[in-house]
Amino acid sequence: MTKFEKPTSLTRRSVLLGSGALVVSIGAGVTLETVLSIGEAFAQGTKPPLTPDQLSSYIAVNADGRVAAYFGKMDMGHGLHVAIAQIVAEELDVPFKAVKVFMADTATSVNQGGASGSTGIQLGGKQLRVAAAEARRVLVEMAAGALSVPADKLTVNDGVVSATDDKTKSISYAQLIGGQYFNVQLDWNKQYGNALYAPGKAQPKKPSEHKVVGQPIKREDIAPKVFCQEDFVTDVKVPGMMHGRMIRPAVAGSVPVKVDESSIKDIPGARVVWKNGFLGVVADKEWDAIQATEKLKVEWSAQEPPFPAQASLHDHIRKAPVRKRMVEVQNGDVDAAFKSAARIIEAEYEWPFQSHASMGPACSLVEIKDGKATCWSGTQKSHFVQEGIATLLQMPLESVHVIFKSGPGSYGRNDADDCAMDAAMLAQSVGRPVRLQYMRDQGTGWDPKGPASVHSAKCGLNAAGEVIAYEFTSKAFSRVDVDTNGGKPYDTLTGQTLGVALKSGDGFGVPAESYAVANKRMAWETIPPLLDRASPLRSSHLRDPVGPQIHFASESFIDEVASAVNADPIEFRLRYVKDPRDIAVIKAAAEKAKWETRASPRHDQTGPKVSGRGIAYAQRNGTRVAVIAEVDVDRSTGKIAARKFTVAHDCGQIINPDGLVKCVEGNIVQGVSRALWEEVTFDRNTVTSVDWITYPILDITETPGQVDVVLLNYPDIAPSGAGEPSIRPVAAAIANAIFDATGVRIRRVPFSPERVKAAFS
Amino acid sequence: MNQPFKLSVNGQSHTVEADPDMPLLYALRNDLGLNNPHFGCGLAQCGACTVHVDGQPTRSCVTPMSAVGKSEVTTLAGLGTPEKPHPLQTAYVEEQVLQCGYCINGWLMTAAAFLRDNKKPTEAQIKEALSGLKCRCGTHISILKAVKRAAEMMG
Known part of the structure; x- marks a missing residue:
């Protein structure tokens, strides 16, 4: 099956052998005819090893001139692949439509860290940019040989290299290398994951030369989903597949001590998989597997209720021993400055546990055959899951293949990695492929949680009302009680239920801003988890890990200080913010929202229904965002309507403005949901928020009616992330708007009607 | 049995x-x-x-x-095919609604029945009709634009 006529291939062969062989990988025993006979697929032949120092690990040119970009990260719904294709097309000088991005398949991509920290473009795109630039350099060099024209006298247009002053002399990328892999060494920094970087000799283009980067190109993957032509991970099936379901204890920490397999003997094909605390069932039919979980008689070990009463969660955090303290910012003599202060302002803020609550519970399919395991997963970290499964099943890493397929949402370290590992365990145990999907209560109840926290802020003012001392401390559960991926069994429910040795990590963070205060200290403290293993309240990364909670506190507090000195919240911030790009986003948001300069709160409203406006701003790994919220508050019911947002967003160079606006809108809406509604509930035994009734999120009637996004584009500044930064200031902007409207300060998320109403009384 | x-x-x-x-x-x-x-x-x-x-x-x-x-x-x-799409499918593609896309059956199937039975609905009526649906990615702003666009197409 080839799209090429024989004469073309002969021409290409002569070109290859005549000029390009040094940089082309022609493996022994693979003829060009063999390569062409597989025509439909992307580049064929013997491929150099899939290592980060090979150009072929990122870019290949197909026989027909199409370009494959192999990407070790994946799109989680923002259309990242479109931006990556734009970057690759730009550097290679090929049409955008000629580029196809293959995401996060461990067989075709190296470990670039998966979806992580909004680095898809910032770090992943950076690597694809230098790889594509190097591919172009190599191809032009090959063309120089083939055309006998010096490389600096060649231009490239739509994948065709031509002599600048004689367009009759030309040769296409397809003719130069199509169907063969590059064999070009890159200068790899020996890092894996997000930090991986492997440039070639080529310099990427100057931003002023960009034609494809910066364009609002649409996603091509919407239509296939809308017309049901594309599978999600939940849709993958293989012959002989069984359906699995897991069983979790009613009291967290409890393990099965007796399992009565005869209780499900009437269910055809149903089998139990039980090892220590790991308990699952499989059956040929999905409904039978579900029935089996309900009918299986299990006796559980006695377990002391592991959790405190929910009402005392934040007191528990305050009193808990500090496992690790980290001072990340320390300027001047903070303690002396507080002693000399004319006035001290203090406040404390609380954030609950929150759930990823993905649209569907996680699903994974694992097939083990001929000593090799294949896993289909919606994970954010396929290369790490590959490591986790290899360790769990005691197989060589190269015998495990993880294929990323879009899952039911993600938003961080949700339940996907646990599910992949559980599925691997089930598949190995029963000797058949197993498709495991969790049930809703397991998705919401047993995903790793965004950590609950208490934040203390303290500010010292001199007699003139200037800030001379500032201290901010977070005390919280760790953001890496379980790590951000399933690379280690002890970070997964699978390993924890099987009884592996634990290794709970410590991590949190401090506010990311540029307030210049001479005496300033910012620190975090982490406390041990409530239950050391297989806990539904284990904590990990939830979208913008710990950003919303920290900046809810820090940006609410700045507002409190502004109010205390009777200053306008923006004017007060601008007294201290020193970074020019920070100043620019704050001013851009203020201008777009037609911000009226005055102190908060308003004093001109009477009656139950009042309105207010509030601002918050934050940095995040190079990105800056300012958010202005306009809210209506019904004082009689406590109901908040966050009706309008103005967002100014600076992530350096913009790759695709349309994709960026959609990404920001989603951040704002999810941010509103988390600020107004979301709180994991639990009793002494376990998590009790297990579905959409007990873990409510916002619905369309509560969605902001207007989100104005101002994009600040800095083409000469390397792009930073956008997947998470704009969710960061949302809760504080709303809290500040509630204060503006009512004069009441809400220091606890979520701003549920009951809590807001209680604050008024 | x-x-x-x-x-x-x-x-x-x-x-x-x-x-x-x-x-x-x-x-x-x-x-x-x-x-x-x-x-x-x-x-x-x-x-x-x-x-x-x-x-x-x-x-x-x-x-x-x-x-x-x-x-x-x-x-x-x-509901429709690429060759003969339902107006909502066309509008979803044009408005580039999806993020993860896992929720779309609910929105499209519910909105399709609503728009069939309610010509020229107000924004409030659309929101009310779709209030029982979830989207975790927060694409509601685009969903509303797409449903309004489809409503116009369906006259």
């Missing part, structure tokens, strides 16, 4: 052996290979499994096989 059920789905007849209590969703997904309705909650709380049963938006995750009877079932795949 399993028993045979005759199902009419997207205009085609099928026979499925199933437990009468089994939700329709599993028959559609596993027996008929129609992947479009998704399992989101199994509790009729999110809408990801929505199909039309005799034209009415129905949560297939809680609809037992025994309750389907001779009703005509329509899934998202039966």
